[in-house]
Amino acid sequence: xxxVEVSFTALPAHVRTARLVxxxxxxxxxxxDDLLDEVRLAVGEACSRAVGIHQSKAPEDPxxxxxxxxxxxFTVEVVDIGPLEASxxxxxxxxxxxxxxxxxxxxxxxxxxxxxLPPGFGLAVISGLxxxxxxxxxxxxxxxxxxxxxxxxxxxxxx
Amino acid sequence: MDLSxxxxxxxxxxxxxxxxxxxxxxxxxxxxxxxDLVSSGNYDLVVDMENVDFxxxxxxxxxxxxxxxxxxxxxxxxxxxxxxxxxxxxxxxxLTKVFPIHASVDEALSATD
Numbered sequence: 001x002x003x004v005e006v007s008f009t010a011l012p013a014h015v016r017t018a019r020l021v022x023x024x025x026x027x028x029x030x031x032x033d034d035l036l037d038e039v040r041l042a043v044g045e046a047c048s049r050a051v052g053i054h055q056s057k058a059p060e061d062p063x064x065x066x067x068x069x070x071x072x073x074f075t076v077e078v079v080d081i082g083p084l085e086a087s088x089x090x091x092x093x094x095x096x097x098x099x100x101x102x103x104x105x106x107x108x109x110x111x112x113x114x115x116x117l118p119p120g121f122g123l124a125v126i127s128g129l130x131x132x133x134x135x136x137x138x139x140x141x142x143x144x145x146x147x148x149x150x151x152x153x154x155x156x157x158x159x
Numbered sequence: 160m161d162l163s164x165x166x167x168x169x170x171x172x173x174x175x176x177x178x179x180x181x182x183x184x185x186x187x188x189x190x191x192x193x194x195d196l197v198s199s200g201n202y203d204l205v206v207d208m209e210n211v212d213f214x215x216x217x218x219x220x221x222x223x224x225x226x227x228x229x230x231x232x233x234x235x236x237x238x239x240x241x242x243x244x245x246x247x248x249x250x251x252x253x254l255t256k257v258f259p260i261h262a263s264v265d266e267a268l269s270a271t272d
Contacts, residue, residue: 012182012183012184013184015182015183015184016180016182016184019182019213037244037247040213041213041215041244041248044182044183044213044215045215045216048182048183048215048216048217051183052183100223100226100227100254100257101226101227101230101257102227102230103227103230103231104224104227104228104230104231105231117216117219117220117223121216121220121252122215122216124252125215125216125248125251125252128251128252129247129251
């Protein structure tokens with residue numbers, strides 16, 4: 001059973017809340033301080049991706065984030081209802097710098113430019129960031145799991 | 160912490176000072192700001208990210224969009240950033256090859272390459 005489970009409406013505004021909760025539980029679980037920025041970014045990427053998928057496919061369904069504190073590791077699992085998109089394979093983030101820096105048409109105006117970063121970019125960022133991560137397609141949707149080492153934290157003692 | 164944005168003119172360049180968190184929720188505000196600047200004729204931008212606390216791939220996408228828009232007018236978009244946690248995502252994604260990244264606003268303002 002997850003130590004903490006958060007389910008939230010698929011809105012961008014709630015991604016920050018999810019990051020903050022994950023960060024608080026990670027700290028409590030004994031994840032090293034110098035890994036916390038990584039936790040925050042990876043959880044943000046996973047939740048942003050899930051929110052995007054839900055908004056286009058099932059805006060009514062909540063995104064689920066499970067935080068699991070085990071003996072010597074801390075795992076975050078983000079579940080969305082969508083199928084797994086073709087993801088950029090880990091370590092294959094060699095974006096075409098020239099294409100990215102190419103000028104937009106002058107008449108682009110305020111229209112959103114076509115998708116600038118490839119689909120699967122968020123997942124690729126996670127895989128570049130987190131040593132232990134996995135993505136699986138299951139009956140209830142896609143699960144993104146990220147695990148960090150942790151150490152037992154002694155209960156705070158009263159001074 | 161939300162996103163804070165302010166702009167000022169320095170010679171022929173425009174400095175956009177960004178603070179707070181650039182994520183899937185706040186990135187549209189930064190995109191609007193960059194679009195407004197370009198459509199009002201500011202094509203040489205310096206985005207000061209020293210007070211940015213968090214940046215994700217949505218934010219990167221907005222910066223790439225800004226770069227593409229200024230390039231359409233032979234302009235430039237330079238970043239100011241020395242924070243390791245922010246630089247890390249540029250390195251992971253290879254975007255250090257796309258953006259000139261400077262250690263200070265002064266350095267970005269005088270850069271000509």
